[in-house]
Amino acid sequence: MTKDAVGVRLPKAAVAALAVAAGGAIANNYAIQPALAQIASDFRAPLSLVAFVASAAMAGYLVGLALLVPLADRLSPRILIPAQLLALAGVLAVAAVVPGPGTLIGCFLVIGALTTVAAQASAVVGKHSDPARRGARMGAISAGISAGILLSRYVGGLLADGIGWRGALLAFAVFVAATALTAFPLLPPGKESSRGGYLASLRALPGLLRAHPRLRRATAAGMLWFFAFNLVWVGLALRLAGPPYQLSPAAIGLYSLAGVLGLVVTRAAGRLSDRFGSRAVMTAGLTVAACAALALTVTLGHPVATAAALAFFDAGCFAAQVANQTDIVAIDPTRSGSLNATYLTLYYAAGAIGTAAAGTVVTVGWPAIALLAAGAVATAALLAARTSRSR
Numbered sequence: 001m002t003k004d005a006v007g008v009r010l011p012k013a014a015v016a017a018l019a020v021a022a023g024g025a026i027a028n029n030y031a032i033q034p035a036l037a038q039i040a041s042d043f044r045a046p047l048s049l050v051a052f053v054a055s056a057a058m059a060g061y062l063v064g065l066a067l068l069v070p071l072a073d074r075l076s077p078r079i080l081i082p083a084q085l086l087a088l089a090g091v092l093a094v095a096a097v098v099p100g101p102g103t104l105i106g107c108f109l110v111i112g113a114l115t116t117v118a119a120q121a122s123a124v125v126g127k128h129s130d131p132a133r134r135g136a137r138m139g140a141i142s143a144g145i146s147a148g149i150l151l152s153r154y155v156g157g158l159l160a161d162g163i164g165w166r167g168a169l170l171a172f173a174v175f176v177a178a179t180a181l182t183a184f185p186l187l188p189p190g191k192e193s194s195r196g197g198y199l200a201s202l203r204a205l206p207g208l209l210r211a212h213p214r215l216r217r218a219t220a221a222g223m224l225w226f227f228a229f230n231l232v233w234v235g236l237a238l239r240l241a242g243p244p245y246q247l248s249p250a251a252i253g254l255y256s257l258a259g260v261l262g263l264v265v266t267r268a269a270g271r272l273s274d275r276f277g278s279r280a281v282m283t284a285g286l287t288v289a290a291c292a293a294l295a296l297t298v299t300l301g302h303p304v305a306t307a308a309a310l311a312f313f314d315a316g317c318f319a320a321q322v323a324n325q326t327d328i329v330a331i332d333p334t335r336s337g338s339l340n341a342t343y344l345t346l347y348y349a350a351g352a353i354g355t356a357a358a359g360t361v362v363t364v365g366w367p368a369i370a371l372l373a374a375g376a377v378a379t380a381a382l383l384a385a386r387t388s389r390s391r
Contacts, residue, residue, distance in 0.1 A: 010128045010137070014186035018125060019140045021085060021179035022118035023148030028092065028172055029057040029115050030149060031156030032108070035165040042165070045101045056105045058352070060112025065345045068116050070205070072123040072337025078187040081117060081124065085180035088114040092173035096166045118145050119344055123336040126329030128188060132274055135326040139270020142322045143263055150259045205342045212331055212339075217383060218324050219343050223350035224380035225286060228373035229317050230354030232293065235362045235369035236310075239300065258310040262318035269319035270326065278323035278330075279384055285323065286381035289316025293374035297367045320380070 010018075032039075033054050040050040071080055091114060095107035122141045129137045159168035209216050236255065240247045265285075273281045292313035299305040328343050329336045361369050 009130060010125060010188070011186065014183070015125055015137050015140050017179065017183040017186050018081070018121040019144030021081065021144075021176075021183050022121040022141055023144035023146075024172075024175050024179050025085065025088060025115045025148070026118040026145050027148035027152035027155070028088070028111055028176070029061060030054075030152040031159075031168070031172060032057075032165065034153050034157035035160035035168065038160055038165050039101070039104070043101050050101050050104075052105050053101070053108050056108040057112035057115075058348075060109040061115060062112075062345060062348055062352075063109075064113030064116035065119060065341055065348065066205070068113060069119045069123065069341035069344065070338045072120045072127070072340070073335055074337075076187075076189055077124045077128070078184060078189045081120060081187060082180040082184040084114055084117045084120065085176050085183070088117065089173040089177035089180065092169050092176065096169035096173070118148075119340055120337065122325060123329070123340045124187070126326070126340075127333045127336045131330065131333075134329065135270040135273030135278065135322065136267070137270065138326050138329070139267045139273075139322045142270070142318070142325070143266040146259070146263050146266055146318060150256065150263065153256070205338060205345075208335075208338060208342050214331055215328060215339060215342065218328050219346050221282070221286075221380040221383045222321070222324055222343060222347045224376045224383075225289065225317050225320060226347050226351040227354035227357075228289075228293065228376040229314075230351045231358050231361065231369060231376075232296065232310075232313065232373045234355050234358035235366070238358060238362045239366045239369070255307060255310060258307045259314045261311040262314040265315040265319045266322050269322040273323045273326045278327035281323040282320045282327070283381055283384040285316040285319030286377050286384060287316070289313050289320070290374050290378040290381055292316060293370050293377055296370040296373075300366050317377075320384075 036050050036053065037047060039045075039053070040047040043050065068084070088111065091107055091110050095104055095111065098104045098107060118141075122138055122145075125137050125141050126134055156168055156172075159171055163171070209219065237252050239245070240252050240255075269281055269285065289312070292309045292311075295309040296306065296313070299309050325340070325343070328339050331339060358369065361372060
């Protein structure tokens with residue numbers, strides 16, 4: 001990395017702009033989900049086909065993590081972040097006028113890839129922050145991402161009801177474009193590191209795991225708790241939709257508001273990581289999450305208790321994620337994009353496995369879901385604690 005790139009520290013306004021941009025970008029992976037039935041009706045297509053829109057966004061996101069996030073190590077933040085946001089806005093606008101479901105699915109594959117600007121924002125902030133404040137600033141980005149995910153379905157549903165799904169996509173396109181223009185003058189223009197060609201950088205990603213034991217441990221822990229996170233939330237939706245609860249999708253969706261506690265925790269987790277070390281915060285967060293998962297084995301028939309357990313489960317996982325990403329960037333801030341790409345690609349792959357496993361495990365019973373999740377999170381906590389002692 002050049003001297004200019006190393007020496008530049010982001011102002012608070014830039015961090016705030018990136019937090020909003022990251023949340024607004026990643027929200028597009030989820031905001032369309034409440035309108036899938038509306039889209040199916042508009043196209044006169046089966047809902048089973050239109051449902052692939054949501055799957056395409058997730059698939060695109062995984063591709064973007066591997067192919068686009070490493071660009072944070074090669075391109076100027078002032079070029080990379082606004083350009084990818086503007087590209088996202090453009091594809092959202094195209095998606096708003098497509099004539100059929102096939103084209104819409106293709107658009108959302110690209111949209112999913114471009115929403116990885118959220119992960120790029122985290123890498124940029126980690127790279128251009130004072131080490132003593134890196135955790136707090138990365139926590140701000142994580143809070144923005146969490147808010148975007150948490151509010152996306154609610155806002156998307158409101159917009160779809162009010163102006164239709166096409167209007168909702170246009171509204172999101174305008175918002176994303178506005179964040180690009182806001183962030184542009186605040187980001188550093190310095191040229192980033194160039195370690196060989198782009199393809200060489202991609203081929204080097206698996207080598208990062210071999211070269212850095214710290215990255216291997218962090219990735220293994222992250223995969224364990226994100227597997228558990230998706231297992232719990234998907235399993236919960238499946239279980240509450242069946243007898244004897246038979247809740248509506250709207251009622252099931254209310255449980256997602258438990259994630260509000262996680263928004264508060266992400267900021268605090270970043271500051272605590274700076275003060276006490278990321279591994280200590282990660283161990284504490286995962287211990288709380290494991291205990292909450294155990295509590296879920298007996299709370300399902302009590303909505304308030306279930307919501308409370310989910311709140312602590314989310315908060316523990318969110319705190320661990322902030323601390324873990326802070327620790328990963330600290331391995332080599334000049335390669336924060338490549339390190340994040342390696343970690344997050346495997347992280348989300350584990351989440352996809354948890355999502356797929358939920359449908360099978362829930363047939364055994366809800367306690368099996370909660371116990372499996374508790375075991376996975378507890379294993380991650382032990383791994384974090386062991387890493388802390390070894391260091």
